[in-house]
Amino acid sequence: MIDTAEMLKAFNAHRGDAIVVPGRGGRHWVRISSEPDLDLPMGDPAMGGHAAFAFGVALAQPQRRVVLFDSEGDLQMGLGILLTVAELKPANFYHFLLDNECYATTGGQPVPNAKNVDYMMMAKAAGYPRAYAFTELDALSAALPEIIGQPGPVFVAMKVNPDVENKPITQRTKWRTRSWTQVIADLQRRLCIAA
Amino acid sequence: MNDRLQAHLSPEVILQQIKRHGVTHVVWLPDSETNWLYLLMKADPALTLVAVPREGLACSVAAGLAAGGKVPVILVQNTGLMESGDSIRGWLFGLEIPVVFMVGMRGWNRHGAPTADTASVYTEPFLNAFRINYYLVESDADADRISVAFEESKRTKRPVAVLVGDEYHGFNK
Numbered sequence: 001m002i003d004t005a006e007m008l009k010a011f012n013a014h015r016g017d018a019i020v021v022p023g024r025g026g027r028h029w030v031r032i033s034s035e036p037d038l039d040l041p042m043g044d045p046a047m048g049g050h051a052a053f054a055f056g057v058a059l060a061q062p063q064r065r066v067v068l069f070d071s072e073g074d075l076q077m078g079l080g081i082l083l084t085v086a087e088l089k090p091a092n093f094y095h096f097l098l099d100n101e102c103y104a105t106t107g108g109q110p111v112p113n114a115k116n117v118d119y120m121m122m123a124k125a126a127g128y129p130r131a132y133a134f135t136e137l138d139a140l141s142a143a144l145p146e147i148i149g150q151p152g153p154v155f156v157a158m159k160v161n162p163d164v165e166n167k168p169i170t171q172r173t174k175w176r177t178r179s180w181t182q183v184i185a186d187l188q189r190r191l192c193i194a195a
Numbered sequence: 196m197n198d199r200l201q202a203h204l205s206p207e208v209i210l211q212q213i214k215r216h217g218v219t220h221v222v223w224l225p226d227s228e229t230n231w232l233y234l235l236m237k238a239d240p241a242l243t244l245v246a247v248p249r250e251g252l253a254c255s256v257a258a259g260l261a262a263g264g265k266v267p268v269i270l271v272q273n274t275g276l277m278e279s280g281d282s283i284r285g286w287l288f289g290l291e292i293p294v295v296f297m298v299g300m301r302g303w304n305r306h307g308a309p310t311a312d313t314a315s316v317y318t319e320p321f322l323n324a325f326r327i328n329y330y331l332v333e334s335d336a337d338a339d340r341i342s343v344a345f346e347e348s349k350r351t352k353r354p355v356a357v358l359v360g361d362e363y364h365g366f367n368k
Contacts, residue, residue, distance in 0.1 A: 040262065046285025049255030052247070053286065056259020056267075059220065059245065080248030084256070087246065180290045184262045193264035 002137045002160045004098060008032050008069070010141045011096075014148050018065035019187065021054040024098055024105070025069040027175035037190040040183055043176050044105075048077030051095065055085050058093040058152075061191065065092050065148070072099040072119065073111045079122070082155075086127025091151040095123070100162035108164035123155035131155040204334050204361040206232035209297070210239070212341035216295075216349075219265040220245055222253040226272030226299040229359070250275030254282035261292045269354075272299040273318040276356070283325060283354060291352040295344050296327075300360040322356055329356035 005028040012032050019038050022029035026041040033039050040057065042050070054068035075081075075097060085093065101114035120133035130150065134140040140158060147154055165172060178186065187193075209232055213221075221236055222245045223229075236242050245260075247253045250271045257267040271279070276298050287294060302312030322329050328347060330340035341357050348355040 042290075044285075045258075045289045046251075046255070046281045048251065049258075049282055049286050052252045052255035053259040053262075056222075056245075056256040056261075057263040058259075059243070059256075060260045060263025060265040078249065078252050078255075081252050081256075084245065084247050084252070088243075184290060187262065188264060191264065 001135065002140065002158050004028055004160045004163065005032070006137055007140065007158065007160070010137065011067075011144060014144050015067065016065065016148075018067045018094075018148075019057060019061060021050065021057065021066065021068045023050045023069045023074065024071040027173075029069070030175055030177065037186045040187060041176060041178075042180060042183070045180065047074055050074045051081045051085070052078060054095075055081060055090065055093060058090040059088065062090065062092055064191075065094060065152075066090075067094040067148075068096060070095060070097045072097060072101070072117070073103050075119070076111055082123055082126035082128070085153050086123075089127075089129065089153055091153075093152040094148065094154050094156070095128075095152075096156045097158060098160045099157055100160050102162050102164070104162045104164045107166050108162055119157040120155065123157070128153050128155045131157070133157040135159040204332065204337075204359070206235050208335050208338045209332075209341065209359070210235050212338055212345075213268055213297075214239075214241065215342060216345040217266045218268045219243065220257075220260050220267045221270055222247060222256045222260070222267050223270035224248070224250055224253065224272070224275055226275070227301060229270060229297075229299055232270075249278065251279040251282035254279055254286045257294050258286040258290050258292045261294065262290070268295050268297060270297045270299075272301050273303075273314050273358075274301060277314075277317060277321050280321075280325070283327070287354045288325075292354065293348040293352045294354050295341075295348050296354055296356040297341075298329075298356050298358050300358050303358070303360040318358065327354055327356050329358055331358045331360050333360045 021040045058066035102108045120131045123131040220243045253269045260267040302315035344355045344357045
């Protein structure tokens with residue numbers, strides 16, 4: 001099993017000027033990121049849409065890498081996006097999946113068929129030209145230059161430790177420091193996109 | 196003039212309206228009202244078609260496109276609009292995404308005559324519940340309402356809907 005925060009630290013060394021959508025890894029990423037203006041830490045606007053959102057950003061900014069840290073619970077809600085990504089094949093899209101086999105933010109209940117789903121094979125079957133799976137950080141860290149160095153779309157399934165939260169939502173530490181609209185405005189300003 | 200001619204809505208006119216507002220991407224799922232429009236859009240090199248298998252995904256794709264500086268339009272049937280409720284709430288209202296929904300009105304019959312299909316019965320109550328403003332387009336004479344919708348969406352940074360109410364009157368030829 002991979003520690004999400006350690007994995008994100010390893011990734012940060014390779015991010016370059018990529019736009020990063022950290023998904024459920026956001027609470028770690030906001031403390032790790034070297035380029036916060038290029039991050040889109042959205043938290044959870046509506047579950048099931050993170051991959052589609054990051055894919056949309058990738059279509060809009062084809063000259064720049066877009067890296068998503070999706071989660072298996074989110075992806076299960078919108079699996080069809082794998083087909084859409086595979087059809088348009090954005091060469092700048094890197095789709096990492098944090099698979100902790102549970103809904104960590106609601107107390108750790110298992111996702112459907114939690115231990116038996118092969119997301120790498122699902123991505124390949126949907127039409128992703130390249131897909132990987134990792135259960136250990138060392139192997140993933142060694143492969144990161146190759147993964148990031150090749151054209152997308154690339155899918156990377158990772159088994160990660162569940163960071164289960166069981167406190168009432170009002171008692172949890174708020175890790176998002178910027179509003180959704182501020183996050184987007186910061187990115188657009190950085191990319192010189194007229195609002 | 197018979198009712199069929201009076202009610203004619205041309206896909207060419209719809210496309211012209213969409214392009215007038217700088218749309219770059221059409222995020223869509225087919226419906227029975229829009230096949231001819233699809234063929235026109237597909238032939239247009241200025242548009243990228245993004246096909247999704249479930250309409251809720253169209254909202255988050257559109258949000259990403261807008262965040263990245265492009266101009267999406269969402270083209271779905273009313274059934275799919277209703278399926279998209281939470282995505283509309285979170286990804287479009289939450290992120291203040293200006294986007295127009297072009298909504299094929301399955302089950303709609305002009306003059307409010309009832310049909311056996313319940314899809315249109317729930318469409319306007321759904322839009323009202325989400326406080327999404329909407330404009331009905333049934334013929335070419337209504338087409339400028341599409342521009343009104345685009346302008347309103349851009350001004351308010353909210354989704355606005357255009358209801359394409361011509362399933363039985365020629366839009367699909």
